[in-house]
Each structure stands twice: as structure tokens, then as C-alpha cells.
Amino acid sequence: MFPYKTSLKLNKNLKEPLYLQLANQFILLIREGKLLPGTKLVGSRTLADLLQVHRKTVVACYEELLLQGWVESIPKKGTFVNKNLPLIQKVTLTNTTKTSKRKNSGFNFYENNRLPEKNTEKREGVMYINDGTSDTRLTPTKEIARIYRKIASKKSVHAFLDYNSTHGNVKLREVLALYLNNSRGLKINKENILITRGSQMGVWLSSQLLLKESDIIVVGETNYSSADITFQYQKAQIKRVSVDENGLVIDQIEKLCKKQPIKAVYVTSHHHHPTTVTLSAERRIHLLNLAQKHNFAIIEDDYDYDFNYNHAPILPLASHDSSENVIYIGSVCKTVAPVFRVGYLVASEDFVNEAAKLRGYVDRQGDALLELTFAEFIKSGDLDRHIRKLMKIYLQRRDLFCKLLKNELGDYFQFEVPKGGMAIWVQLNKQYSWSEVAKEARKHQLEIGEWQRYDLANKKHNAIRIGFATYNDKEIKLLIEKLKQTFKSIKKSAY
Ligand SMILES: Cc1ncc(COP(=O)(O)O)c(C=O)c1O
Incomplete structure (x- = not known):
């Protein structure tokens, strides 16, 4: 006889009713090919004895399986695994396939290389330059x-x-x-x-x-x-x-x-x-x-x-x-x-x-x-009040950011103070490239992000957007400091 006792494990502490726990385990056994189509299931009284549950639990389980179409009941003969179920391809489950990521699909689909990936995963302790987003803390x-x-x-x-x-x-x-x-x-x-x-x-x-x-x-x-x-x-x-x-x-x-x-x-x-x-x-x-x-x-x-x-x-x-x-x-x-x-x-x-x-x-x-x-x-009127509050804060941040950018980093960048929005269009002097700045900045826990996306027309303008609204005063100073350190190390390595 099929080893029902060792294959079916019930837990009375779970919220899920026993008959459903039992039904779901039967389904798994059928799907994994351990109970093949046409197999006769053990009688409800015997299974109840084996599992030490009330017979009604087993009857309810079989009814559930019947309802879902996993088994069929043949009068005077018993309950059988539905013989019309299509054969399910057996997948060998090793320990690793259970836990590892499902990487590649088993079918072909149209990939489109026009769509670049958006990498939004953030690392702790790293500052990110954005292209002008709001400060979510507000x-x-x-x-x-x-x-x-x-x-x-x-x-x-x-x-x-x-x-x-x-x-x-x-x-x-x-x-x-x-x-x-x-x-x-x-x-x-x-x-x-x-x-x-x-x-x-x-x-x-x-x-x-x-x-x-x-x-x-x-x-x-x-x-x-x-x-x-x-x-x-x-x-x-x-x-x-x-x-x-x-x-x-x-x-x-x-x-x-x-x-x-x-x-x-x-x-x-x-x-x-x-x-x-x-x-x-x-x-x-x-x-x-x-x-x-x-x-x-x-x-x-x-x-x-x-x-x-x-x-x-x-x-x-x-x-x-x-x-x-x-x-x-x-x-x-x-x-x-x-x-x-x-x-x-x-x-x-x-x-x-x-x-x-x-x-x-x-x-x-x-x-x-x-x-x-x-x-x-x-x-x-809450939205308008919120915008009025943000305006005051962002104006102050814009001014601080632009002042520091000009005073501390004026040798590297050119920009106009933006009249509106949440970002500055910052042009890097021609002797530097964003790719080297981004690479060096990473060493100072500063992520410049996809600077290439600002030049899809390949105009080599050497400019990116730097959002200022997201950072408070302390963070603005820290970001400027990180940029300063970045240029310091670029210059050092040039000698
Ligand atoms: C010019 C522009 N249009 C559209 C969007 C997308 O905005 P939303 O988040 O409302 O979809 C952005 C977001 O950065 C944007 O900068």
C-alpha cells in the first residue's frame, strides 16, 4: 500500500482546516506523480485510522478532491486518481532548485533592447543623485x-x-x-x-x-x-x-x-x-x-x-x-x-x-x-497648502545647493540657477567626463546614476541633471563634500 502515514502530515495548530491540509497534500502527491492517474485511494475509514483523524475529515478531503477534479468516485469500487489528468512532466527537485532564483523562462519571448533597465535598488550609506524628485520625508x-x-x-x-x-x-x-x-x-x-x-x-x-x-x-x-x-x-x-x-x-x-x-x-x-x-x-x-x-x-x-x-x-x-x-x-x-x-x-x-x-x-x-x-x-485645499510649504523649503535648498556648487565646485561645473523645478542642469567642464566622475564618486559612496540618459542624441554636451529638493541642508553639504573629494582624487590620479 502507498505509504500514506509517512507521506501525509497534519498539523492541528494551523488555521487551515485538517481536511484542506490533507487535500492539498494529496494534490501535491498527484502533481509530483507519486499517485498516478487511475490509482485507487485507500478507503476513508482506513486512512482515518492511519492518520488518527475523524473519518469525516477524510470524507471531506475526498469530496474536495472530487470537486476540484483530481479524483473520481466509482460507485461500489471506491475513489481513484482521475485517469483523465494529463501526465505532468516530472521535474527533479534538488535542494538547490527549490531555493535558487528562477532565472530563465522555459519559453521564448520578445526582448526589447530599446528598454533600458531601471535600477532602483538602493544601498545603505550611499548618497544618490536624482534628476529632480521630491523629498518623501515631507x-x-x-x-x-x-x-x-x-x-x-x-x-x-x-x-x-x-x-x-x-x-x-x-x-x-x-x-x-x-x-x-x-x-x-x-x-x-x-x-x-x-x-x-x-x-x-x-x-x-x-x-x-x-x-x-x-x-x-x-x-x-x-x-x-x-x-x-x-x-x-x-x-x-x-x-x-x-x-x-x-x-x-x-x-x-x-x-x-x-x-x-x-x-x-x-x-x-x-x-x-x-x-x-x-x-x-x-x-x-x-x-x-x-x-x-x-x-x-x-x-x-x-x-x-x-x-x-x-x-x-x-x-x-x-x-x-x-x-x-x-x-x-x-x-x-x-x-x-x-x-x-x-x-x-x-x-x-x-x-x-x-x-x-x-x-x-x-x-x-x-x-x-x-x-x-x-x-x-x-x-x-490641502494640496495647495502642501505645495506652498514645499516651495519655501525647496527655494532655500536650491539657493544653498547653487551657492555651494558655485563656490566649492565652480572650477568643474557650469550651470544656471534654475527658475523652477527640482533640479539643476549641470555641465561638467570638458576636461572631465561623467564616466570617470561617476566611477570615482562611487568610491566616496556617491552614486551618480545613469548620466548617459541625458545625451541620447549623442551631442556630447557633458551635462546632467542634479536634483536638489531631496536633500536637507546637512545632506546638501555632504553631497558637495563628496563631489569635492571625488575631484580631488581624480586630480591626484592625473599626476
Ligand atoms: C519629464 C517627466 N515626465 C514624466 C515623468 C514621470 O512622472 P510620473 O511619476 O508622474 O509618471 C517624469 C518623472 O521623472 C519626468 O521627469
């Missing part, structure tokens, strides 16, 4: 948690737990329409808004709907690398135009339009990514006129609208768009924290509806409770 987590808890404990919450519209929560769409109309001069209603999981989803959806192989999209030279990669993934043709102190050079776009039809222009108008410059008023109007004349879309990625230190925020292109050419994209990921994946895509209703349909196939819907939380957070 995130109003208590306030957000309070609102979330209040919403989640309402009786009416059930409606929001269900499958819902792929457009996002209606209340948030209404609140956002009002908020964006008031703060950014848009003229929209909720039908013009799709809630996304952040700006990147907006860029991706737009790219999917606008671009097919060889279609032309115009971007700045240089450009936000994730946007570039998103467009390249569609096999679109990327045409680059220069960026000067007034942003994208629109005259160059006009010239391109005369040569061939373009499908879209991607623009970070408020603070160009990565250089931080603002698109001038004149160029904004020029670009809008071109879009209207040549019927192309403008993807306006307004990723850090809220942070302006020298002037009031400049209204987005979308606020002057009278011919529905602009797709306006933003999120709370920069102002509140990257972890809250709540963003928006604003466009004409037909485009929003198509984007909503498409979104449903990669992400069925957003997180309605989180969306409701943000609706309340925005409506109550």
Missing part, C-alpha cells in the same frame, strides 16, 4: 492616511471596490477639472480627463494612439529619456530640434513641417527636461499655430508645474489651445510623492475616450479609494 502621509481611512470606513465604500470605469473616479475627475481650470487656466470638464497612474502612463497612451512605425514625432535635443524610449518603442521616427534659453526652437519645427507631415511634438514647456529652461510666450503661440495649421498633436508633459521660485507659474500651452491640439499631462507624483500613482491626461473627449479604452487593457482601472482620497485632498 509627504503629508498622516493627512492622506486620515482621508483614506475616513473614505474606507464609510458604509457606501462598497460601490468603489467594484469594477468601475476605466476613465477613473468621477469625483476626482470633477475636482480635477475645477482645479486645473482655476490653477492652469484650462477650460475643461470631467469628460476631458482620464485619470492615469502618473504622467508616464499619459505619455505611453498618447504614444500608442498617435504613433505607428515611421511616424514622426519631434522632441528637443536633448529630451526626457523615458519619453524618447516610449516613442522609439512604437518604432516612431524621432526628429530633434535645438533647445536654447527660450526652450524648443519652433522655427526648426516649422521647417520640418514643410518637408513632411509630423504626427506630434513632445514638449516639457514649463521647465524643459532636462535643461530646465522655460518655453517663451512667443514660441508657445508659434507652436500652437503650427499645430493647428499642420494638424499635429502637442504632448505637453507638465511634470513639475507647481515649483516656480522667480515668477508665478506660466500657464500651459493647453490653456491657450482653441483647436484641441494639446494633450496635457500631469500628476501628483512630483508634488506629493512618486508612490501615489495618480495622474491625469487632459484632451478632447474623443481622444480621452480612446485612451480610456486602451488603458483598460494594460490596467483595468485605477485605485478608486486612492483617487477619492486625492479628490478630497485637492478639494480641501
